[in-house]
Amino acid sequence: MSDGKPNLHSVRDVTPQLEYRTIHGYRRAFRVAGSGPAILLIHGIGDNSTTWETVQTHLAQRFTVIAPDLLGHGQSDKPRADYSVAAYANGMRDLLSVLDVERVTVVGHSLGGGVAMQFAYQFPQLVDRLVLVGAGGVTRDVNIALRLAALPLGTEALSLLRIPLVLPALQLAGRLGGALFGSTGLGHDLPNMLRILNDLPEPRASSAFGRTLRAVVDWRGQVVTMLDRCYLTESIPVQLVWGSQDAVIPAAHGELAHAAMPGSRLEFFDNSGHFPFHDDPARFVELIENFIDTTAPSVYDRDALRGDLRRQLRQGDRDPLVDQGLRRIHVGADLEGHDQRVGAVRRAVGLHVEHALHAVDRLFERRDG
16 A cells, blocks of 8 residues: 555546446456545445445545445446455455555445444454444344345346346336335335346356345245354444334344444434435435444444453353343244344343343344334
8 A cells, every 4th residue: 555545546426437447357346435534335236336326425524435336236347256255355455455445434235234243353453433234144034035035046037137128027017016115124125136137147147146145045944143143243333224114124123233232323214125325315425424423433442342352262161141031032932033133132142131131132122012
């Protein structure tokens, strides 16, 4: 790195500009706007950097905002490659290195939330703050459509989108469904989910989508979790954002992540689905700006991080409050996906007992209400 300044054009326009860098032989596309401290916006599966257009311009009035197309998505190359969350985190590190960006506030949505968490785990020295929006990788529950798509023949079915009129018919059905279901979670999310199908008829795009999906989801749900290492974010300011009617990743996942991350903040967008930054972009921008204004950037302390890891290795018997929490969770175990929540909250309770018990109570208040 030269002088610590981002290796970008003198972009002072708040209108995002599409740029490219070739890294490890693959073209990486990203949209960049503004100047100031850096924010990295990471989109979800099948999506691309344009999903942030409702908020990127506004954030760029104060920040350098970088929104990449993940490998296999948007205008980036779509090779036969590793599409795991760890590989995506490596890709974000490489892009920032090429751009001479030394530290960022990372904002990740859906799959991008899992990538953001993995990025903070792998490269804590690069992270100022962490914002997880309807993030994947908390516990198993996920929309049934993604579970079906992860089946052996599920992604092959995407080839049907290449048949003339199939994609327009699905998108029309999505618009009608959105109008029919109105302000419900499905009504909010269905048009966005079908919008993502736009790029998938292209064979390389559908192949990359399938590889990415199978890396994180199988027929039983999500196969990755961040809960076992959330305690490592204690020194990083964390903001969690969820739509209260999220039809893709349940809002209860926000409660679980909040319980497992000491000191984190949790904000629910009422009457919002999986894309709260689409449903209320002005509020989302205000939330991000306030979060940055009211928190100091994390300070990377390698010795403290090592100490946290060693303490976890030395942990012995469980606190009695953990068993109390688990008994509370097992009440009403007829909930769909309940076994997955038990495992998730078991870890959360063990990490932050009082906070987690409160979160468990709120989960059951939501169910009973």
